[in-house]
Amino acid sequence: MIPLLRxxxxxxxxxxxxxxxxxxxxxxxxxxxxxxxxxxxxxxxYEIFVRSFADSNGDGIGDLNGITARLDYLxxxxxxxxxxxPIFPATSYHGYDVTNExxxxxxxxxxxxxxxxxxxxxxxGIKVLIDVVLNHTSDQNPWFRxxxxxxxxxxxxxxxxxxxxxxxxxSSLGSPAWHPRGGQYYLGDFAAGMxxxxxxxxxxxxxxxxxxRFWLAQGVDGFRLDATTQIxxxxxxxxxxxxxxxxNIAWWQQYDAALHTTDPHVFLLGEVPATEEAQAAPYYxxxxxxxxxxxxxxxxxxxxxxKSPDLGAFVRQALHSFRAAAQGRRRRTVxxxxxxxxxxxxxxxxxxxxxSHMRMAAAMLLTLPGHPFVYYGEEIGMHGVKPDPAIREPxxxxxxxxxxxxxxxxxxxxxxxxxxxxxxxxxxxxxxxNFYRRLIHWRIELPALRDGDIAPYxxxxxxxxxxxxxxxAQRLLVIHNLSGNRRxxxxxxxxxxxxxxxxxxxxxxxxRDLTMPAYSTAILQ
Numbered sequence: 161m162i163p164l165l166r167x168x169x170x171x172x173x174x175x176x177x178x179x180x181x182x183x184x185x186x187x188x189x190x191x192x193x194x195x196x197x198x199x200x201x202x203x204x205x206y207e208i209f210v211r212s213f214a215d216s217n218g219d220g221i222g223d224l225n226g227i228t229a230r231l232d233y234l235x236x237x238x239x240x241x242x243x244x245x246p247i248f249p250a251t252s253y254h255g256y257d258v259t260n261e262x263x264x265x266x267x268x269x270x271x272x273x274x275x276x277x278x279x280x281x282x283x284x285g286i287k288v289l290i291d292v293v294l295n296h297t298s299d300q301n302p303w304f305r306x307x308x309x310x311x312x313x314x315x316x317x318x319x320x321x322x323x324x325x326x327x328x329x330x331s332s333l334g335s336p337a338w339h340p341r342g343g344q345y346y347l348g349d350f351a352a353g354m355x356x357x358x359x360x361x362x363x364x365x366x367x368x369x370x371x372x373r374f375w376l377a378q379g380v381d382g383f384r385l386d387a388t389t390q391i392x393x394x395x396x397x398x399x400x401x402x403x404x405x406x407x408n409i410a411w412w413q414q415y416d417a418a419l420h421t422t423d424p425h426v427f428l429l430g431e432v433p434a435t436e437e438a439q440a441a442p443y444y445x446x447x448x449x450x451x452x453x454x455x456x457x458x459x460x461x462x463x464x465x466x467k468s469p470d471l472g473a474f475v476r477q478a479l480h481s482f483r484a485a486a487q488g489r490r491r492r493t494v495x496x497x498x499x500x501x502x503x504x505x506x507x508x509x510x511x512x513x514x515x516s517h518m519r520m521a522a523a524m525l526l527t528l529p530g531h532p533f534v535y536y537g538e539e540i541g542m543h544g545v546k547p548d549p550a551i552r553e554p555x556x557x558x559x560x561x562x563x564x565x566x567x568x569x570x571x572x573x574x575x576x577x578x579x580x581x582x583x584x585x586x587x588x589x590x591x592x593x594n595f596y597r598r599l600i601h602w603r604i605e606l607p608a609l610r611d612g613d614i615a616p617y618x619x620x621x622x623x624x625x626x627x628x629x630x631x632x633a634q635r636l637l638v639i640h641n642l643s644g645n646r647r648x649x650x651x652x653x654x655x656x657x658x659x660x661x662x663x664x665x666x667x668x669x670x671x672r673d674l675t676m677p678a679y680s681t682a683i684l685q
Contacts, residue, residue, distance in 0.1 A: 201240035201285060202603040203610045204526065205533045209245050209502050209552045210268055211253060212567050213536055220568040222555075224269040228277045229565065230557075231284055233582065237539065237593075238600035241287040241531065243384050243429075245502060247274065250298060253569070254502075254548070255291075256386060257298035257354050261371045271378070278379040287381040289429065294368050294415075295387040296354040299341075304355050308342050319358045319394075321345035332393045349390050359391050359411055369418045376419065382427030388412070388443065388450070389432055405442060412446035416491070429496055437478040444485040449496045449531065452478070459499050460510050462625065463521035466642045472616030472627030475528060479614070495530030502535065502552055506544040515541065516679040519595055520642050523663065523681040524625065526599040527638045529614050539596040540585050543574035550574065556581040595663070599681075602661050606683065608634035618652045624676070636660075637684040641676035649674045656684035 214226030224247070234242070246255030249265045264271050281288050297304055306314040321327060321338055331337040331349040338345040339352040347356045357364050372383065391408050398404040412430070419426050432450040434440040440450050455475065462469040479495060486493045499521050500507040511517040518541060525532050537555050544551035554567040559578035562568055578584060585591035603610040612631035620626040623643035629636045637656045641647050651672040659669050661683035668675040669684065676682060 201610070202238045202600045203241075203531050204239045204600050204603060205241040205243055205287075205289070205496075205531050206234060206237070206239040207243045207245070207501060207533055207535045209536060210247060210255070211245075211569055212552050213555050214557070214565055215567045216565070218564075219267075221267050222567045222569075223267070224264070224273040224277050226565065226567075228273075228280050231277075231280050231286065234286060235284045237597050238604060239534070240285060241289065241381070242281065243289045243533065244291060246291045246293060246386075248293075251300050251353065254552070256293050256350075257296075257300075258293050259298045259301045261292075261297075262374055274378065282379070287427075288379075289382045289384050289427065290375060290380050291384045291386055292371065292375070293386045294357070294371075295390045296348065296350060296356045299348075299353045299355055307355075308344070310344075313363075316361050317358055317364050318355050319347040321347075330396050332390065332395055332399050334396075337395055347394060349394055350387070356390075356394065359407075365411070365414065369415060372415065372419045373422045376423045376426060381425070382429065382448075385412075385428060385430045385447070388430035388447075409442055409446050412443065416446050420491070427492070437481055441478075441481040441485045444482045444493055445489070448492050449494050451501075451533070452495050452497045452530075454478075455495075455497050455528075456499055456504075459497070459521050459524050460507065462524065462642060463517040464511055464514075466517075466623050466644070468620050468622060468625040468640075468642065470616060470620055471524060471528065471625055472614055472620060475614050475627075476616070479529065495528070496533060497525055497528050497530055498533040498535070499525050500535040500538045501533070503548070504551065505546060506542055506551055507535075507538055508541050509543055509545050515592065516644065518592065519663075520640060520679055520681075522592075522596060523599060523640055526596075526603065527609060527629070527640075527681070527683075529612065529629070534596070537575075539593050540580060540582060541592045542580065545574075558583050598663070602683065606634065606636060606661070607631060608636050609638075609683070612636070619649050623647060624649060635685070638681070639674065639676065639684065640681045641679065644678045646678060647676045649676060658685050659683070660685045 208227060211222045213222040214230045215221060216223050216225035216229060246258060247264055247268055248255065248258045249260045249263055250257050251259060264274055278288055303314050303317055306312045307318050309315065327338045327345055329337045333349055337347055339348050348354050349356055359365060389408060391411055392404045393399060393408065416428055428447045430443050430447045430450040432440045432443050433453050435454060437454050443450050458469045458474060483493055507521060508518050540556065544553055549570050553570055553572040553575055556575050557565055559581050561572060585593035608629045608631045612629040615628045617626040617628050617637060623641060624647060625640040625642055627638055629638055651674060654672050659667055659682050664677045664680040666677045667680055667682045
């Protein structure tokens with residue numbers, strides 16, 4: 161729910177890159193490779209803003225049966241997992257102010273509909289993560305309504321101002337932290353309608369573990385944990401506080417242990433809006449993964465500037481810090497890179513409508529380790545600039561809006577072109593949609609691209625981004641020409657002899673000389 165800030169990557173020299181590459185692939189297999197997905201999986205996840213994705217009953221609101229009806233499209237695209245934004249009853253359109261953690265929003269369907277979706281997704285080899293909101297509830301939640309009575313046992317489920325409290329204090333998000341109600345003031349980091357739960361109360365912890373176990377019993381594969389950092393980072397003074405960070409991580413370790421007792425395979429993914437990788441790393445002591453916000457900024461900036469960020473060095477260093485934090489945990493540890501989500505301007509608009517830059521951002525994202533996440537509509541180039549409803553507009557399935565299956569709860573003026581639709585782009589082999597599909601399927605076809613580690617490669621520099629992806633059986637060289645000019649690259653070694661995948665037919669390798677047309681990607685083996 162929090163926007164990210166900008167970060168930069170360093171460029172390694174030739175000798176350091178060669179030494180690093182040699183070290184990386186003589187070591188033991190990484191944690192992510194040790195528990196790699198089935199060969200038919202891409203490892204790519206797809207974020208669905210449920211209200212906007214697909215409508216099954218004609219009311220214009222996306223629902224669970226609508227998602228089920230589009231699973232064959234998602235299987236065709238090649239994704240192997242879904243992240244659904246909150247499906248619980250809520251007072252807002254976005255669902256992050258939950259009124260009942262144990263039910264399905266009636267606008268989205270029933271629990272039976274959710275079970276049907278899970279069965280259909282799993283039958284296609286697609287996992288399902290749901291978004292859980294543990295930091296706060298709605299002010300219409302029965303827990304909070306009862307908590308307004310100081311004598312209620314629920315009163316201590318929330319945090320209330322006492323004598324001497326600075327009622328003008330700002331939350332860690334820069335908004336008012338304290339909100340009045342009935343002669344009292346309560347803590348709400350995000351808004352008055354979202355009061356924060358009190359995690360110093362053991363009853364709250366038990367209840368939120370109960371929520372997780374309930375949804376695991378329904379059949380979900382894991383959770384996207386909203387506002388992971390906000391459990392104890394409430395005020396401006398908490399930002400960067402070792403004490404607040406430590407309390408956050410201690411809670412998530414308790415949550416992790418409890419849920420893994422219920423389901424040893426549960427996948428826990430945190431929203432940690434770090435500005436640099438070192439801020440995200442500590443959360444790997446408790447979770448399987450966190451969204452890589454710093455890397456998202458690096459990828460979009462690299463595509464826009466047409467300059468390499470030395471992804472091999474940047475990502476390898478991040479992975480080393482993540483694995484160091486997770487040392488001793490018998491849990492799968494992976495990165496979760498992305499370039500777009502429901503809190504950011506659409507990627508195509510971050511890139512000022514430049515489709516070549518959009519393709520290069522996607523090519524970098526989908527050739528990196530971990531579980532890349534694609535935001536619904538990103539694959540067809542949907543537009544959207546804040547305010548938030550405009551970046552969560554209806555998914556465009558057909559050439560004409562308001563066709564069967566389309567949602568229309570929000571007008572979609574930014575995405576009204578007939579050419580901007582799944583129907584139009586699926587029929588065009590040169591479309592962005594088919595470009596995304598090709599890259600996602602590369603991850604299915606080339607195991608090292610999906611499961612391997614990453615290391616720098618000396619050809620990296622300027623407009624050329626180059627890095628090695630390798631597992632125990634396969635070693636690949638990924639090269640992107642981020643620029644609009646044809647480039648000829650002299651590879652520093654002869655170990656890569658064959659171009660096995662390319663986005664442009666005029667990629668050529670002759671000996672050690674590689675010719676890359678403008679805005680192209682090649683995989684060498």
